[in-house]
Amino acid sequence: MVSNMSSIIELKNVSKKFKQLSAISNVNLSVDEGEIIGLVGENGAGKTTLINLILGLQKPDTGQIKVFGTNPGTTVCRNQIGAMLQENVSIKNLHVDESFQLVRSFYTHPLSLEKLLTLTGLREFRRHNMSALSGGQRRQLAFGIALAGNPRVIFLDEPTVGLDSIARKQFWQSIEQLRHQGKTLFVTSHYLEEIEAVAERLLILQHGKIKFDGPLDALTSLYSGATATFESELAVNYFKTSPLVLEAEKHGDKITLKLSDGDLWLLESQHFLDKIHRLSLMPNSLNEIFTDVTQTGGRNHESAMHAN
Known part of the structure; x- marks a missing residue:
């Protein structure tokens, strides 16, 4: 500072x-x-x-x-x-x-x-x-x-x-x-x-x-990653096509997506929101952000240095 x-x-x-x-x-x-x-x-x-x-x-x-x-x-x-x-x-x-x-x-x-x-x-x-x-x-x-x-x-x-x-x-x-x-x-x-x-x-x-x-x-505003969980009749591979989706898994009826930017993904998803149900979008925890910064470099780490 x-x-x-x-x-x-x-x-x-x-x-x-x-x-x-x-x-x-x-x-x-x-x-x-x-x-x-x-x-x-x-x-x-x-x-x-x-x-x-x-x-x-x-x-x-x-x-x-x-x-x-x-x-x-x-x-x-x-x-x-x-x-x-x-x-x-x-x-x-x-x-x-x-x-x-x-x-x-x-x-x-x-x-x-x-x-x-x-x-x-x-x-x-x-x-x-x-x-x-x-x-x-x-x-x-x-x-x-x-x-x-x-x-x-x-x-x-x-x-x-x-x-x-x-x-x-x-x-x-x-x-x-x-x-x-x-x-x-x-x-x-x-x-x-x-x-x-x-x-x-x-x-x-x-x-x-x-x-x-x-x-x-x-820090949390710079690292806008999130986790989306929902149910959908669409195949899990359908969601993997988005560059905002880092990981995609399906367990039973529930699909879980790791997202680089939750807000942008919501905007991108407007055309298929009617095909997903019980959507929960949770911002990344401090532990997840810390991992992003220290292990992957974080896509916003250059900006993070000047957050103060």
């Missing part, structure tokens, strides 16, 4: 290699305070490297990164950023509330212990030792540690992995509270339906490059 005076994170022409592997390639990124950003990409796309660069855990080979107007990893940055990374934080021989209290002591204006227990859903486990927690509860503990300093920016890398359905619901309710407080959130997840529900802006990374950067509705 275009840089402006309210940007708190700026990346300009940032690249990072590991030996001959390009993890991040010429990335430009500007983040404003209060944005909720969904960061998605296949394994190895560069998501974790991008987060590590912004946190100051790694240094770029080329380009410039500024966080709150200074270099990543400085005291100014650390005091205003929380991170829940894929590796759980382990503080041995401490209870849950003792772990929170320890991390709180590092900050000038931390969240209260009671607030952390509420946001994480760990109140009934507050006197449990780390070794007694399940994998999901350890993720909840890591979430609380990321929030302990009352940060302005929070990075959540695959935050719901290992959480059961109840804990996952609790987590997203807590994210809603943080949104209303004006926190800036980066969320990566393989559960794209969760990203779709919470993110206002989507970044799709592929091979270390930003493939898409913009609001979700811009």
Whole structure:
């Protein structure tokens, strides 16, 4: 997105290699305070490297990164950023509330212990030792540690992995509270339906490059694919003649078409609509669009880069 005076994170022409592997390639990124950003990409796309660069855990080979107007990893940055990374934080021989209290002591204006227990859903486990927690509860503990300093920016890398359905619901309710407080959130997840529900802006990374950067509705409008299901006396091969039909199958009385553009197909189909019955036309899900962008290139991917 275009840089402006309210940007708190700026990346300009940032690249990072590991030996001959390009993890991040010429990335430009500007983040404003209060944005909720969904960061998605296949394994190895560069998501974790991008987060590590912004946190100051790694240094770029080329380009410039500024966080709150200074270099990543400085005291100014650390005091205003929380991170829940894929590796759980382990503080041995401490209870849950003792772990929170320890991390709180590092900050000038931390969240209260009671607030952390509420946001994480760990109140009934507050006197449990780390070794007694399940994998999901350890993720909840890591979430609380990321929030302990009352940060302005929070990075959540695959935050719901290992959480059961109840804990996952609790987590997203807590994210809603943080949104209303004006926190800036980066969320990566393989559960794209969760990203779709919470993110206002989507970044799709592929091979270390930003493939898409913009609001979700811009992405869905650019990728207008759909699935049509209906019954018809016409043979399934009849529908395969349209260039808009990517796949066509028949199971029993039902025909299913994968379409590159649902609206155009409806216009094209006016002359035989009286021969199809019980028509259902569903736009592609975010998962399907993501597959189109990252695996097939997407017929609109050049436009998608400029959706913002």
